[in-house]
Amino acid sequence: MRSALRSIISRDASPVSAALSVSNLAMRYGEREALSEVSFDAAAGELVAVVGPNGAGKTTLLSILAGIQRPSGGSVSRDPREVGWVPQLPALYSKLSVAENLALFARLEHVTDPAGAVARMLEQTGLRERASELVAHLSGGNRQRVNVAIGLLSRPPVLALDEPSTALDPGQRERLWSFIRGLASEGTCVVFSTHDVHEVQRYAARALVLADGRLLFDGTPAGFLAEADRDIDGDFEDAFVSFLRARGHR
Amino acid sequence: MIPLLRKDILILRRSRLTVALLVLYPVAIALLIGLALSRGPVKPRVAVVNETTPGARVEVGGRSVDVSEYASQLFDQVEAVPTATRAQAVAKIQSGDVLAAVVIPHDIAARLSSDVSQAHLEVLYNGNALEQSLVQSSLNSALAQANLGFSEQIQRAAAQAIGLLLKGGNLGVLGAPSNLVGLGEIPSLLRRVIAHQPPGPDREALERTLAFATFAAENLTLSKTVLQTISQPIAVHTKLLHGRRTPLDTFAVVVAVAISEMFIGLLLAAGAVALEREEHVLGRLLRGAGSATLRARGVLVSRNALLAEKSLLAAACAFVVAFAMLAGIGAFVSLDWSRVPLWLAALALSALAFGALGVSIGALAREVRAASLLAFLLSLPLAFLALVPSGSVGHGLYDAISAVSFVFPFKASLEALDAAVNQSSPGLPISLVHLAALVALFGALARVGLRHLD
Numbered sequence: 001m002r003s004a005l006r007s008i009i010s011r012d013a014s015p016v017s018a019a020l021s022v023s024n025l026a027m028r029y030g031e032r033e034a035l036s037e038v039s040f041d042a043a044a045g046e047l048v049a050v051v052g053p054n055g056a057g058k059t060t061l062l063s064i065l066a067g068i069q070r071p072s073g074g075s076v077s078r079d080p081r082e083v084g085w086v087p088q089l090p091a092l093y094s095k096l097s098v099a100e101n102l103a104l105f106a107r108l109e110h111v112t113d114p115a116g117a118v119a120r121m122l123e124q125t126g127l128r129e130r131a132s133e134l135v136a137h138l139s140g141g142n143r144q145r146v147n148v149a150i151g152l153l154s155r156p157p158v159l160a161l162d163e164p165s166t167a168l169d170p171g172q173r174e175r176l177w178s179f180i181r182g183l184a185s186e187g188t189c190v191v192f193s194t195h196d197v198h199e200v201q202r203y204a205a206r207a208l209v210l211a212d213g214r215l216l217f218d219g220t221p222a223g224f225l226a227e228a229d230r231d232i233d234g235d236f237e238d239a240f241v242s243f244l245r246a247r248g249h250r
Numbered sequence: 251m252i253p254l255l256r257k258d259i260l261i262l263r264r265s266r267l268t269v270a271l272l273v274l275y276p277v278a279i280a281l282l283i284g285l286a287l288s289r290g291p292v293k294p295r296v297a298v299v300n301e302t303t304p305g306a307r308v309e310v311g312g313r314s315v316d317v318s319e320y321a322s323q324l325f326d327q328v329e330a331v332p333t334a335t336r337a338q339a340v341a342k343i344q345s346g347d348v349l350a351a352v353v354i355p356h357d358i359a360a361r362l363s364s365d366v367s368q369a370h371l372e373v374l375y376n377g378n379a380l381e382q383s384l385v386q387s388s389l390n391s392a393l394a395q396a397n398l399g400f401s402e403q404i405q406r407a408a409a410q411a412i413g414l415l416l417k418g419g420n421l422g423v424l425g426a427p428s429n430l431v432g433l434g435e436i437p438s439l440l441r442r443v444i445a446h447q448p449p450g451p452d453r454e455a456l457e458r459t460l461a462f463a464t465f466a467a468e469n470l471t472l473s474k475t476v477l478q479t480i481s482q483p484i485a486v487h488t489k490l491l492h493g494r495r496t497p498l499d500t501f502a503v504v505v506a507v508a509i510s511e512m513f514i515g516l517l518l519a520a521g522a523v524a525l526e527r528e529e530h531v532l533g534r535l536l537r538g539a540g541s542a543t544l545r546a547r548g549v550l551v552s553r554n555a556l557l558a559e560k561s562l563l564a565a566a567c568a569f570v571v572a573f574a575m576l577a578g579i580g581a582f583v584s585l586d587w588s589r590v591p592l593w594l595a596a597l598a599l600s601a602l603a604f605g606a607l608g609v610s611i612g613a614l615a616r617e618v619r620a621a622s623l624l625a626f627l628l629s630l631p632l633a634f635l636a637l638v639p640s641g642s643v644g645h646g647l648y649d650a651i652s653a654v655s656f657v658f659p660f661k662a663s664l665e666a667l668d669a670a671v672n673q674s675s676p677g678l679p680i681s682l683v684h685l686a687a688l689v690a691l692f693g694a695l696a697r698v699g700l701r702h703l704d
Contacts, residue, residue: 067537080537091530095261107253108535108551150534 018077019044019189020065020158025074027060027213034060035071035213042191042206044157047184049204049221050193053244056210058193059088062160065191081109084151084159084188088166090143091150094136098127098146101135105150121149125179141172145179152183159183161192165199177203200224201236209240211249251555254535258522258563273571276513280575283633284506294385297333297342297351298325306359325352327392328385336372343376350375350385412470433470436463503579504667509633511572511597512604512660516625519564519608523557523696524621527612536700553700557693560612561605569601576671589670592678596670599685600663606692607659613699628658636661659688 018041027035035057042048050058063069067080092101102121106114122128125145135143144164151159164180165173181203184190194200200207201221209217209224217224221236228239228246262269307314331348333339339351353372361369371393375385418432431439440460447453526532535551576585576593608625615621636655643651655661666681668674 063533066533068533085534085537087530087533089530091534093257093261093529093531095264096257100257100260104253104257105534 018042019046020083020191021077022061022065023075023077025061025064025076026072027057027064027069028072033213035064038074038210038213038215040208040215040218042158042189044189045184045187046189046206047181047204048189048191048206048208049200050191050208050210051195051197051200051240052210053249054195055212057213058210059162060213061210062162062191062193065158065160078158081154082156082158084154084156086148086151086159086161086164088162088164090135090147092135092143092146095134097132097134098122098138099131101146102149102153106153109154111154117153121153124152125149139172141168141175144168144172144176148176148179152188156188158189158191161190163193163195165194165196197236197240209243211244211247216247216249217243251551251559254551254556254559255563258559261525272514272517276510276517277571277575279513280506280509283509284502293327293329294350294388295331295348296325296328296385296389297339297348298330299333299336299339299351299353301336301354301356302359303356308359325392327388327395340374343374346376350389352389412473416467416470433463434467437467499583500585500672501668503576503583503585504664504671505633505637506579507572507576507597508600508660508664508667509629510575511568511600511663512629512633513626514571515564515568515601515604516608516611516629517622518567519560519605520612520615520621520625521608521618522560522564523609523612523700524615524618526556527615528617532700553697557609557613557696557700560609561602561693563605564608565598565601565605568604569597572597572601585671589673592670593667595682596663596666596678599682599689600659600666603659603663603685603688603692606689606696610692610696610699613696629660632658632660636664656684657688657691659685659692662688 020042022041023039025035025038026033038057038061040048050061052058060069064071065076065078065080065083066085067083068085093104096104099118099122102118103114106117111117119128122131125148127142127145127149130138130142135146138146144167148159148161148164151161159180161180165176168176177199180190180192184205192204204221206219207217207221207224208215217227219227224243225236225239228243305316307316331342333342333351336351336353339348339353342348343351351374353374355370355372358369358371373389414430414432416432416434418430418435420428420430437460440456440463444453444456444460447456526535535556536553573594576597579585580587607628611625611628612621615624632655635651638648638651642648662681662684665674665676666678666685669676669678669681
């Protein structure tokens with residue numbers, strides 16, 4: 001078990017400039033291969049989108065980065081504690097207020113100044129006015145902001161978000177992405193998974209395309225369009241479907 | 251662990267209705283079960299139609315008893331409703347006013363006094379199978395006691411008559427000669443007469459009479475003992491092999507307290523763990539928990555810490571309520587207060603065992619409702635199985651029930667509490683060890699249940 005662990009957390013494998021380095025990551029559930037030989041690097045301040053059809057391995061990849069699951073093989077350059085984790089469904093206590101949720105996780109993560117971290121995140125997420133409100137009374141968008149804020153409490157160099165804009169209306173989605181872009185501009189390496197290929201085109205600096213656990217593409221959205229199909233005329237969704245179909249995936 | 255504990259206490263404080271239900275419902279259920287256990291069945295209402303003439307008396311064994319007086323003693327085990335006629339009794343049964351009627355016929359005194367003809371009572375009843383069973387068993391028991399009473403009186407009368415035959419004297423019967431010689435004295439009298447009798451047919455006849463008188467006197471002496479045996483063939487001598495006899499009311503207290511403790515410990519622990527999963531927080535709390543390196547750095551919450559926190563919180567709540575309940579009931583039922591330290595030990599380990607079972611249920615369930623339902627569905631059958639007495643079901647079934655009860659904490663808790671409160675067997679240390687083993691078992695099961703964090 002310990003040798004497997006050493007292989008998961010292997011700082012030496014990453015290049016000095018990369019905020020996150022993933023090397024030959026593999027995950028098996030019995031006979032099924034959820035991830036196979038996935039490797040990529042991400043720089044500080046980079047917004048990396050992980051995109052793919054259902055069952056591609058997006059959530060598995062992010063949950064390994066966050067330490068929720070242990071991989072069957074390969075390594076990640078960061079400890080899970082250095083990766084802020086934002087699960088797809090808000091992981092919050094609905095009977096606690098916004099501030100109480102933040103304070104609880106700040107203490108659990110052993111943040112040196114919990115009160116300061118709570119105040120900072122309330123300010124950063126624009127939720128200071130609603131700090132004492134119970135999470136149960138918040139809108140879906142505001143819950144997701146608290147969800148993201150908890151992932152950022154310990155100022156992690158890497159933030160992993162699993163489909164962060166799911167179930168948000170366009171306005172809430174816009175505000176969320178504005179916030180996430182702000183984080184990236186401050187140097188946080190953001191890795192997010194999404195079903196919405198338009199989000200990749202609009203917000204990501206890099207796209208990782210996964211299908212059946214394999215990394216099929218690693219590059220810029222513009223590079224993806226170019227590689228997918230030159231005749232598609234810039235429609236990312238059509239390009240995505242065409243790209244997968246051409247490689248035998250639906 | 252402390253921040254998690256504070257959080258759970260805060261959530262409990264904000265869920266007052268849930269907490270109130272969690273405490274009041276089990277206490278109410280437990281008190282009802284305790285009450286049912288501690289009270290015997292109520293006396294069934296039975297109409298009694300006495301057709302004998304007022305003042306009719308039964309003469310048995312030289313004793314004279316008023317039939318009405320005897321009837322009231324006879325129907326001590328039922329709530330007797332005096333009724334004038336058989337028709338009225340039937341009407342009362344049909345209206346549901348009484349469950350049954352007993353008709354004492356007009357000739358019962360004469361038949362009982364005759365010592366040769368059997369007396370008859372007529373029993374009429376109605377109602378469902380349970381009511382019929384209750385009435386029948388009550389009346390059968392009453393009649394058995396009445397028969398025994400008559401039998402004892404007849405035996406006493408017979409023994410008195412035999413005594414007079416043996417000792418002689420005045421029989422007290424009108425027309426009988428006074429100062430009769432007793433059968434027991436005849437052999438010595440005959441021996442004296444035979445000593446002065448010359449050999450011959452008269453002496454031989456006297457010697458044969460002496461042999462008979464000796465034999466008859468010896469056997470009549472034995473008959474008194476035989477008569478006593480016939481009147482009560484089986485005498486009961488009770489002996490308790492282990493511990494001491496537990497009075498029904500204090501055992502009911504123990505059952506009530508154990509049930510309350512089980513409900514609170516189980517439901518609270520199961521709900522608390524399931525809540526973490528329902529709020530999707532489990533992954534966030536336990537991420538990296540599988541990593542020995544991270545655990546060593548103390549960065550994230552470990553599975554053990556999470557489970558221990560939930561178990562301890564649930565156990566503490568269950569312990570406090572159970573002890574308060576035991577102490578409260580102790581004001582009304584006689585309990586040995588010098589054994590309080592033993593109560594505390596039994597309650598504490600029982601609460602921990604229920605907490606451990608609760609967290610294992612919570613770890614397996616995906617949401618609070620499912621966990622609560624599972625805990626609830628498990629609780630009552632476990633309690634009832636643990637209360638099934640040996641001999642009340644088939645041997646194989648009882649073994650199966652015992653095996654099931656053994657691997658869940660209710661029976662062990664009941665035994666521990668019974669031992670602590672009533673000094674019953676198998677003794678507190680054995681029960682405490684059993685409970686500790688169950689804490690370890692269900693703690694391990696809960697860890698397995700938490701392997702999946704989504």
